[in-house]
Amino acid sequence: MTEAWRPDGEDERRGATGPVKVRVPAKVNLHLGVGPLRRDGYHELNTIYHAISIYDELTARRGDTLALTMEGEGTGELALDDTNLVIRAAHALAGYAGVLPHARLHLRKQIPLAGGLAGGSADAAAALVACDALWGTGLSRDELAGIAADLGSDVPFLIYGGTALGTGRGEAISPVLARPTSWHWVVAIADGGLSTPAAYRELDRLRDSGAASDPLGSTDALLGALRQRDPRVLARTLGNDLQDAALAMRPALADTLKAGEAAGALTGIVSGSGPTCVFLTTDAADAERIAAELTAAGVCREARVAHGPVAGARVG
Numbered sequence: 001m002t003e004a005w006r007p008d009g010e011d012e013r014r015g016a017t018g019p020v021k022v023r024v025p026a027k028v029n030l031h032l033g034v035g036p037l038r039r040d041g042y043h044e045l046n047t048i049y050h051a052i053s054i055y056d057e058l059t060a061r062r063g064d065t066l067a068l069t070m071e072g073e074g075t076g077e078l079a080l081d082d083t084n085l086v087i088r089a090a091h092a093l094a095g096y097a098g099v100l101p102h103a104r105l106h107l108r109k110q111i112p113l114a115g116g117l118a119g120g121s122a123d124a125a126a127a128l129v130a131c132d133a134l135w136g137t138g139l140s141r142d143e144l145a146g147i148a149a150d151l152g153s154d155v156p157f158l159i160y161g162g163t164a165l166g167t168g169r170g171e172a173i174s175p176v177l178a179r180p181t182s183w184h185w186v187v188a189i190a191d192g193g194l195s196t197p198a199a200y201r202e203l204d205r206l207r208d209s210g211a212a213s214d215p216l217g218s219t220d221a222l223l224g225a226l227r228q229r230d231p232r233v234l235a236r237t238l239g240n241d242l243q244d245a246a247l248a249m250r251p252a253l254a255d256t257l258k259a260g261e262a263a264g265a266l267t268g269i270v271s272g273s274g275p276t277c278v279f280l281t282t283d284a285a286d287a288e289r290i291a292a293e294l295t296a297a298g299v300c301r302e303a304r305v306a307h308g309p310v311a312g313a314r315v316g
């Protein structure tokens with residue numbers, strides 16, 4: 001039987017011969033409801049994830065060992081050894097599929113480190129998708145998401161992308177049916193990161209001392225707003241239980257949030273465990289104007305525009 005022709009030098013039995021390039025987005029949490037601390041050290045979450053158009057890019061090539069190189073946003077601070085989430089992802093997939101973990105991986109980072117945008121988790125998702133294509137292991141997205149869950153709570157979402165409900169510790173993903181609308185965001189990136197475990201600990205402390213805001217309720221209002229096309233309606237439903245903790249750890253973020261709203265954003269919230277703040281705007285032009293104002297005001301290191309939802313980790 002003649003072998004079917006496949007694009008990009010891909011052969012189903014042996015994987016790709018040429019380089020495999022995967023683009024993976026950052027995430028924000030439109031709703032981040034944090035429940036009690038569990039016995040395993042994680043908090044029960046009820047969250048709506050949303051993938052936005054700020055991307056890291058991972059290229060995988062054939063190699064005789066597993067090697068990782070990096071360039072871009074904050075990469076000087078990252079270890080290149082077995083503690084790196086990209087390396088751990090490649091080992092996890094190879095172990096699951098019964099293949100040798102051999103690849104030369106190169107990561108171009110644009111998602112800030114420890115920014116509350118799941119940059120490290122995104123890179124792990126990209127490594128799973130890239131190595132699956134390189135090695136021809138042919139796993140389904142659900143299988144990749146199963147491996148992803150062991151690497152970090154946010155990693156499964158970044159395999160799927162779009163807008164999705166996350167439960168459990170954030171790793172159990174169900175898609176959210178929404179109208180095909182693009183929402184326009186300004187992403188205000190701070191100097192330096194915040195530690196996610198420290199933000200959760202600070203929230204527990206604030207709650208124990210009665211100083212935290214009331215926990216967010218259900219996601220119903222947000223899910224209803226996502227079915228409409230009006231960003232003003234959506235703005236009223238965004239919320240993040242970790243915001244109090246991020247503000248306590250980095251009080252200057254209150255000025256960033258105020259400046260965004262003063263510049264005309266519909267609302268602003270801290271993204272995940274911070275310190276990145278994200279602002280919902282009425283349209284792309286408004287987002288550009290507000291980003292320029294925030295940068296000029298000096299309330300963040302850099303303000304970028306982004307839209308969402310976008311797809312998760314994808315080859316191409």
Ligand code: C5P
Nearest residue numbers: 041042043045152153169170196197200
């Ligand atoms: O899952 P991941 O490794 O990204 O989580 C990093 C840390 O964030 C955990 O070790 C835990 O301290 C905190 N976390 C949490 N509850 C969650 C997710 C993360 O307390 N649902």
